[in-house]
Amino acid sequence: MLAAGVALLLSGCGLTIPTDPDGTLDRVRSGGTLRVGASPRPGWVEMQGVHAPSGREPQLVEGFAEHLDAEVEWTVAGEEHLVTMLEDGELDLAVGGFTDANAWMDKVGLTRSYAEVDVDGTTEAHVMMVPMGENALQSELERWLDDHGGAS
Amino acid sequence: MSRGADPAEAGHGTGRFGHTELPPRQSAALRKAKRLEVVTLVFMVTAIALVYATMGSSQAMKTAWIEDMLALVPPLAFLVAVHRARRRPSADHPYGFHRSTAIGHLTAAVALLTVGLSLVYDAGTGLVRAEHPPIGTTHLLGVTFWSGWLMIAAMVYTGVGPFILGRMKLPLSEELHDKVLFADADMQKADWMTAAGTIVGVLGIGIGLWWADAAAALLISMSIVHDGWRNLRHASSALMDERARTFDDKHPHPLTREVDEVLQGLAWISDSRSRVRDQGHVFHVEAFVRPIGDAPTIDQLEEAVDAVRSLDWKMHDVVLMPVRDLPDTIPDPRANDQ
Numbered sequence: 043m044l045a046a047g048v049a050l051l052l053s054g055c056g057l058t059i060p061t062d063p064d065g066t067l068d069r070v071r072s073g074g075t076l077r078v079g080a081s082p083r084p085g086w087v088e089m090q091g092v093h094a095p096s097g098r099e100p101q102l103v104e105g106f107a108e109h110l111d112a113e114v115e116w117t118v119a120g121e122e123h124l125v126t127m128l129e130d131g132e133l134d135l136a137v138g139g140f141t142d143a144n145a146w147m148d149k150v151g152l153t154r155s156y157a158e159v160d161v162d163g164t165t166e167a168h169v170m171m172v173p174m175g176e177n178a179l180q181s182e183l184e185r186w187l188d189d190h191g192g193a194s
Numbered sequence: 195m196s197r198g199a200d201p202a203e204a205g206h207g208t209g210r211f212g213h214t215e216l217p218p219r220q221s222a223a224l225r226k227a228k229r230l231e232v233v234t235l236v237f238m239v240t241a242i243a244l245v246y247a248t249m250g251s252s253q254a255m256k257t258a259w260i261e262d263m264l265a266l267v268p269p270l271a272f273l274v275a276v277h278r279a280r281r282r283p284s285a286d287h288p289y290g291f292h293r294s295t296a297i298g299h300l301t302a303a304v305a306l307l308t309v310g311l312s313l314v315y316d317a318g319t320g321l322v323r324a325e326h327p328p329i330g331t332t333h334l335l336g337v338t339f340w341s342g343w344l345m346i347a348a349m350v351y352t353g354v355g356p357f358i359l360g361r362m363k364l365p366l367s368e369e370l371h372d373k374v375l376f377a378d379a380d381m382q383k384a385d386w387m388t389a390a391g392t393i394v395g396v397l398g399i400g401i402g403l404w405w406a407d408a409a410a411a412l413l414i415s416m417s418i419v420h421d422g423w424r425n426l427r428h429a430s431s432a433l434m435d436e437r438a439r440t441f442d443d444k445h446p447h448p449l450t451r452e453v454d455e456v457l458q459g460l461a462w463i464s465d466s467r468s469r470v471r472d473q474g475h476v477f478h479v480e481a482f483v484r485p486i487g488d489a490p491t492i493d494q495l496e497e498a499v500d501a502v503r504s505l506d507w508k509m510h511d512v513v514l515m516p517v518r519d520l521p522d523t524i525p526d527p528r529a530n531d532q
């Protein structure tokens with residue numbers, strides 16, 4: 043109740059919660075480009091020659107971009123490089139079959155896991171990476187994945 | 195005085211510290227304080243569980259969680275200290291066990307200072323490294339909402355308890371002259387202020403001010419460090435037999451002056467000089483008196499001791515020494531009476 047009240051009050055002042063400190067979500071929506079990094083991982087991100095990445099996660103990303111009225115601009119690189127680019131604000135999103143147990147937690151924002159898979163008896167909870175603290179983008183992506191991410 | 199068989203030990207008798215029986219008001223205050231501390235412990239355990247469940251990857255919430263754990267220290271210190279202080283003096287402990295309070299005070303002060311310093315470090319490094327705290331969404335009972343709201347709700351819960359409990363403990367700490375309880379009230383103040391700060395901080399993050407959480411925490415941590423340092427300083431001085439001070443350590447205790455006033459008011463005493471130290475709840479008095487004329491009689495000496503003891507229930511252990519000249523090794527308490 044209180045939370046809803048505060049939210050209403052703030053939106054009355056032209057503020058939305060959450061808002062990105064660096065305005066990523068607004069920029070993607072108005073600029074029409076979603077800059078996505080991809081690192082190959084069989085079953086999640088497939089690379090076929092010089093084409094754009096394909097597979098489960100690239101498909102999800104394309105769908106999310108469409109939801110934001112944006113085109114995806116792909117960058118294919120190794121995981122560490124993608125993390126650096128996210129930190130430097132050169133990417134808006136990164137996929138690569140990442141799990142919530144990955145080592146980059148304190149450098150990038152991880153979405154809530156959108157899919158859980160059993161691998162050799164342990165459960166892998168799959169996540170995507172977003173720039174740290176871009177909470178509006180992260181929340182929008184998590185909501186979208188709630189509706190579309192589970193379907194494999 | 196026999197140890198074991200004491201009617202006060204059973205059920206709700208009068209409380210006591212060592213062989214000092216507490217007056218009814220203090221007895222009631224002691225019972226209430228014990229109950230409050232048990233309530234505090236139970237409440238803090240629920241708060242710890244709640245914050246743990248909602249903290250996610252938020253560093254600010256993690257700090258709040260560690261603080262909540264440290265907030266268990268003062269109530270535990272209080273309960274242990276009053277339990278020990280009840281014991282009567284023994285051959286090995288002729289002064290009784292009152293000092294357990296001072297140890298409890300020191301322990302609580304260290305916990306409070308640790309909370310403050312960890313908060314300073316955390317908020318400071320967060321600001322310097324320009325960390326943007328990530329707060330995503332939570333999916334609960336079929337609804338997806340921003341996790342910030344959940345954190346705010348958790349902070350409202352963890353803040354309300356200490357706000358009320360701390361206020362209830364302050365008057366009791368004065369009544370009982372219990373500094374552990376006073377330090378605990380400070381800890382509860384630190385708790386609710388941190389909760390309030392986190393709420394402001396999370397709302398700030400919500401509107402895109404990444405530094406809001408760390409800045410709010412840094413401001414609040416200053417006051418916590420200040421309280422922790424003050425408690426630590428006075429707890430240590432009290433262990434070094436500093437002159438007794440008021441429950442909040444703000445002033446020298448008025449009783450330290452009243453001892454000499456009451457002694458000098460007696461007809462046979464021309465002058466006196468006394469040392470009053472805080473044993474924990476109760477005071478230990480050593481008074482040197484210069485009689486007018488001849489050596490005082492035993493009756494006169496006992497009358498003087500009674501006069502000092504009747505000043506206050508805290509006047510627990512009074513040693514009176516007639517001397518020809520006042521010892522100049524004891525400074526005049528009025529010389530530095532701030």
